[in-house]
Amino acid sequence: MSTTATPIAIGPAATPLLTRAVADGGATVADLDRARALIWNSGPDDFPQELPAGIEWVQLFSAGVEDWFSRNVFQRFPGVVFTSAAGAYSHSVAEHALAMLLAGVRHLPQQTQARSWRQSEFFPHIGTLRGATIAIVGAGGIGRELIALLEPFGARIIAVTRSGTPIVAPGVVETLPAERLPEVWSRTDHVVVGAPATAATRHLIGKEELAQLKPTSWVINIARGSLIDTDALVVALRDGTIGGAGLDVTDPEPLPDGHPLWELPNAVVTPHDSNPPQLRAGAYAAHVANNVARFVAGDELEARIDVTAGY
Amino acid sequence: MSTTATPIAIGPAATPLLTRAVADGGATVADLDRARALIWNSGPDDFPQELPAGIEWVQLFSAGVEDWFSRNVFQRFPGVVFTSAAGAYSHSVAEHALAMLLAGVRHLPQQTQARSWRQSEFFPHIGTLRGATIAIVGAGGIGRELIALLEPFGARIIAVTRSGTPIVAPGVVETLPAERLPEVWSRTDHVVVGAPATAATRHLIGKEELAQLKPTSWVINIARGSLIDTDALVVALRDGTIGGAGLDVTDPEPLPDGHPLWELPNAVVTPHDSNPPQLRAGAYAAHVANNVARFVAGDELEARIDVTAGY
Numbered sequence: 001m002s003t004t005a006t007p008i009a010i011g012p013a014a015t016p017l018l019t020r021a022v023a024d025g026g027a028t029v030a031d032l033d034r035a036r037a038l039i040w041n042s043g044p045d046d047f048p049q050e051l052p053a054g055i056e057w058v059q060l061f062s063a064g065v066e067d068w069f070s071r072n073v074f075q076r077f078p079g080v081v082f083t084s085a086a087g088a089y090s091h092s093v094a095e096h097a098l099a100m101l102l103a104g105v106r107h108l109p110q111q112t113q114a115r116s117w118r119q120s121e122f123f124p125h126i127g128t129l130r131g132a133t134i135a136i137v138g139a140g141g142i143g144r145e146l147i148a149l150l151e152p153f154g155a156r157i158i159a160v161t162r163s164g165t166p167i168v169a170p171g172v173v174e175t176l177p178a179e180r181l182p183e184v185w186s187r188t189d190h191v192v193v194g195a196p197a198t199a200a201t202r203h204l205i206g207k208e209e210l211a212q213l214k215p216t217s218w219v220i221n222i223a224r225g226s227l228i229d230t231d232a233l234v235v236a237l238r239d240g241t242i243g244g245a246g247l248d249v250t251d252p253e254p255l256p257d258g259h260p261l262w263e264l265p266n267a268v269v270t271p272h273d274s275n276p277p278q279l280r281a282g283a284y285a286a287h288v289a290n291n292v293a294r295f296v297a298g299d300e301l302e303a304r305i306d307v308t309a310g311y
Numbered sequence: 312m313s314t315t316a317t318p319i320a321i322g323p324a325a326t327p328l329l330t331r332a333v334a335d336g337g338a339t340v341a342d343l344d345r346a347r348a349l350i351w352n353s354g355p356d357d358f359p360q361e362l363p364a365g366i367e368w369v370q371l372f373s374a375g376v377e378d379w380f381s382r383n384v385f386q387r388f389p390g391v392v393f394t395s396a397a398g399a400y401s402h403s404v405a406e407h408a409l410a411m412l413l414a415g416v417r418h419l420p421q422q423t424q425a426r427s428w429r430q431s432e433f434f435p436h437i438g439t440l441r442g443a444t445i446a447i448v449g450a451g452g453i454g455r456e457l458i459a460l461l462e463p464f465g466a467r468i469i470a471v472t473r474s475g476t477p478i479v480a481p482g483v484v485e486t487l488p489a490e491r492l493p494e495v496w497s498r499t500d501h502v503v504v505g506a507p508a509t510a511a512t513r514h515l516i517g518k519e520e521l522a523q524l525k526p527t528s529w530v531i532n533i534a535r536g537s538l539i540d541t542d543a544l545v546v547a548l549r550d551g552t553i554g555g556a557g558l559d560v561t562d563p564e565p566l567p568d569g570h571p572l573w574e575l576p577n578a579v580v581t582p583h584d585s586n587p588p589q590l591r592a593g594a595y596a597a598h599v600a601n602n603v604a605r606f607v608a609g610d611e612l613e614a615r616i617d618v619t620a621g622y
Contacts, residue, residue, distance in 0.1 A: 117565035119582035254428035
């Protein structure tokens with residue numbers, strides 16, 4: 001590495017994986033005082049109160065950054081570009097979403113709890129993703145990974161994004177802007193929610209939306225619990241007006257003992273573990289290496305936080 | 312349809328789907344006495360004791376044909392070509408295999424049975440198919456469909472076929488002939504068994520093979536129960552020397568009440584429902600239309616039964 005290599009700091013403490021990622025991106029690890037960027041490997045609570053004037057860019061470890069907004073971190077550093085790790089953990093989370101969706105469609109939660117051979121009873125409940133219509137609401141990094149995983153099923157994807165700019169990928173039959181979301185519910189077989197948690201997306205799925213889904217529809221949430229009205233969901237699951245729900249996130253979270261979702265046979269709850277630590281460090285390092293290379297080259301950084309939009 | 316269209320019979324009774332499939336294939340439905348082929352929509356028990364001399368080809372409804380062999384049906388008609396429905400139901404069965412494998416790797420069976428938020432306990436058990444090595448033993452029609460479904464995961468497939476003729480598909484890193492199967496167990500992360508049930512494949516996975524797998528390995532059987540030594544599997548699942556098993560077929564089958572497999576938290580048993588009737592009729596009709604078109608054109612038929620090999 002030449003002495004002119006871009007100096008980048010790692011905080012609160014360097015790890016071998018991140019040190020290698022900075023080098024892989026073509027930069028060199030430096031102290032914060034002489035660095036042009038900071039790779040932050042922790043949450044907002046121990047983030048520096050002040051940053052040296054030389055810091056142009058801060059890379060955060062988390063994919064969702066509500067906690068950083070609520071602590072007014074970005075507002076304190078108006079001249080600094082912040083990037084999240086949105087996209088870095090996309091594969092693991094998309095894989096989890098597909099696991100829950102496929103398990104649901106194949107009636108595995110109920111079958112796993114059987115203690116006898118109930119073939120004729122289960123037969124009619126076995127569905128397929130082959131040719132199914134799947135709405136991906138909030139088709140960001142995770143949604144795009146999921147679209148790739150669904151492609152060989154021949155599923156028909158309705159993608160919903162804020163802008164509605166068409167997502168060009170095999171299987172995507174339509175991309176709708178957020179304001180056309182009300183059209184989606186009656187047209188889809190299943191729904192995967194991947195939107196960020198903002199005031200506008202709170203209870204994006206409630207009683208009215210659930211009522212338009214099919215008795216075989218599965219609703220998968222791998223984003224944030226607040227996107228779904230939990231009470232309305234419990235009613236729909238209990239009454240069987242939808243097929244089931246796969247929830248890696250809940251509202252409230254953690255889901256308290258005794259909550260009805262724990263007992264419902266058509267609810268699969270996983271405790272926000274779709275992006276487990278042992279898979280995370282490697283994925284974050286790959287994201288860092290990629291963004292460092294972009295920073296060094298002067299290219300646009302991935303997952304830049306839009307302070308005005310709130311994510 | 313011209314009067315010279317190939318006459319094909321449907322038995323024991325025509326259905327609208329099969330009638331349309333014969334027409335879609337370019338042939339015409341005829342009585343058995345004047346037909347050149349017979350599309351059989353039932354099992355071996357009500358199959359005709361004799362066939363008119365004009366019958367050149369019989370299409371069977373089942374993908375596995377042990378029952379037909381044990382009743383000596385093929386031997387009674389040495390001049391007739393029989394085709395099975397092998398491949399027709401591949402997608403549904405491959406989808407089921409992936410559903411069980413993904414559920415296992417994502418620890419869903421155990422998570423589904425939790426009644427409290429056990430994040431730190433579950434975290435270390437969440438695996439990924441990303442870059443995983445997966446052995447597909449008996450990579451026929453179902454195996455090939457499964458290879459396609461696994462492609463976007465970036466999984467590394469070791470395919471095992473009788474001949475070892477290389478399967479050229481994205482993700483397949485190696486195709487081994489059956490006699491090199493002993494090399495596979497210690498090299499793979501997971502195993503999917505899709506081989507036909509013959510004397511040579513009985514207990515293809517037993518104590519010795521299971522002992523070479525990893526504590527995180529899932530074994531998926533969507534073929535025939537006899538391929539796995541059930542008693543050895545129960546021991547491996549109980550001791551945790553493998554991660555788990557997803558079984559759509561069992562030995563004995565049906566699995567009797569009280570069998571230890573029902574209670575093991577790392578066993579997912581589905582009662583041979585990976586190819587349910589409501590998905591089957593459409594898939595069989597598509598297979599028939601394809602084979603009828605081949606018959607009319609004089610092309611090689613798909614899924615021709617090899618009477619000498621026994622499948």
